[in-house]
Amino acid sequence: MTKQWWQSSVVYQVYPRSYQDSNGDGVGDLPGITQRLPYIKKLGADVVWLNPIYKSPDKDNGYDISDYRSIQPVYGTMDDFDKMLAKAHKLNLKLLMDLVVSHTSDQHEWFKQSRQSKDNPYADYYIWRDPVDGHEPNNWGSYFSGSAWTYEPKRGQYYLHLFAPGQPDLKWENPKVREEVYSLMRFWLDKGIDGFRMDVINLISKPAGLPDAPQPKGAPYGNVEPLVSDGPRLNEFLHEMNDKVLSHYDIMTVGEMPGSTPEDAIKYTGLKANELNMVFQFQHVTLSPNPDKRLGKWNDQPVKLTDLKQALSRWQTELDGKGWNSLYWNNHDQPRAVSRFATDEPKYRVLAAKMLGTTLHMMQGTPYVYEGEELGETNVHYQKLTDYEDIESINAYHQFVDTDKSVDGPTMLKYLENISRDNARTPMHWDDSENAGFTTGTPWFALNPNYQEINAKSQVDDQDSIFNYYRQLISLRHDSDLIVLGTYEELDPDDDQVFAYRRHYNGQTLLVISNFTDQTITRDYQQTQANKLLIGNYQDDQGTEIRPYETKVYQFNN
Secondary structure, three states: OOOOHHHOOOEEEEOHHHOOOOOOOOOOOHHHHHHHHHHHHHHOOOEEEEOOOEEOOOOOOOOOOOEEEEEOHHHOOHHHHHHHHHHHHHOOOEEEEEEOOOEOOOOOHHHHHHOOOOOOOOOOOEOEEOOEOOEOOOOEEOOOOOEOEEEEOOOOEEEEOOOOOOOOEEOOOOHHHHHHHHHHHHHHHOOOOOEEEEOOHHHOOOOOOOOOOOOOOOOOOEOOHHHHOOOOOHHHHHHHHHHHOHHHOOOEEEEEOOOOOHHHHHHHHOOOOOOOOEEEOOHHHOOOOOOOHHHOOOOOOOOOHHHHHHHHHHHHHHHOOOOOEEEOOOOOOOOOHHHHHOOOOOOOHHHHHHHHHHHHHOOOOEEEEEOOHHHOOOOOOOOOHHHOOOHHHHHHHHHHHHHOOOOOHHHHHHHHHHHOHHHHOOOOOOOOOHHHHOOOOOOOOOOOHHHHOOOHHHHHOOOOOHHHHHHHHHHHHHHOHHHHHOEEEEEOOOOOOEEEEEEEEOOEEEEEEEEOOOOOEEOOOOHHHOOEEEEEOOOOOOOOEEOOOOEEEEEEEO
């Protein structure tokens, strides 16, 4: 198999609003990112993925775009963008942009026109339906709570929005819409960007007739995901996008695909599919849903290790030789990895963060590091609703506590503390000075108070830090076809304390052992017969004894 550049790359994700403020207005910006690119280069990453920086009313932190060809003024100008891209390329860093084309903002010119009447040039750019018996055309619920339909008096119709009312869904069945999307993609690719992360791209093809969705007992709306994920024309649309745009550039593409299975992913990312390079799947980050189906993902229970192993191993095994995995623990939509999957107790946090990094980076696929993950940043543990900023979290609280009364306030706050997207969106920890070196002004969002202990300045020159451990992980991947291309063999799937697996390639074997507990335990995988220990998070190796949150990677030359 010929290795593609994106297969041995590591991607570093930047949430622009929270990364670095350069002008003291409290909001991260493009010149701030440009200033910090050498830091990303030092880490060893190859690609920088930016969350949306386009013009937006910011109902959903930039995922509601009003102009795809303009920069959000608070982030800077197009000239700032061009300088950032040039600096990235000078450092041999590639740039991945966020492509949000399942929906636009309701402030986009297309929608402003579309909502006026049924017979204007943009009337058919969005999904409109007549009322049924004076109410919404079906029972679909929005991902952000409430109905997925909003009534527009000027047209006398409802429009569909799978997310907020300010995010109307585009009608991809209209060929004019698709051509508009391809045109804006070319605009950015011709500027020299190196690819796209495609937001909820598997939701663009809606089922014929828009039937009612399955509705959990007692829930006010139907659960729309099984119906809208991987719709009937998705393959056709992605193939057309590749044919008309993607195949004409040397780029990487990753599609965010909630609800997709490995079988789905092979259709879209198969090595001969001519669609996308890889997908973001959600199986491992949706493992602890609430037993009360009305509450969906909102819960405060830890993920069971056996479930986590089964989810990750399934994707490793089923995509091997057929497609390509994206590897991630967290991002702007997920809580902090060390808090979610291990522990953020000060005693074990550093060990746990290194252990999680090792477990993921030794798998087959392209790893994604979310800003602050390389420092072991943690959840914030907010105590009250007024601490939150995220539309999804606030809407969920009001729906489940105030409207449906399906859960009490203190319990819902515990759920938010565990899983809210705001955990990942606090400003980056650069140093221990006021506002963590993020801004000289008032930060747009409160910092995690632990920035004085956890920050880049204290780690960059510390050889035992999480930052430098991540550098080692990335360096190992760059130098090893065994890590990049090796096949995957799961070990002891029923072990609820240790995640162990092997990788095989060209007569070499890699053995990865990770202890997900605070106990010292014994496991014998013939590690004492290994040719060498490649990396581990303790200073010495005790062989078959595995200490709290210990991780170690051995190489065998067969």
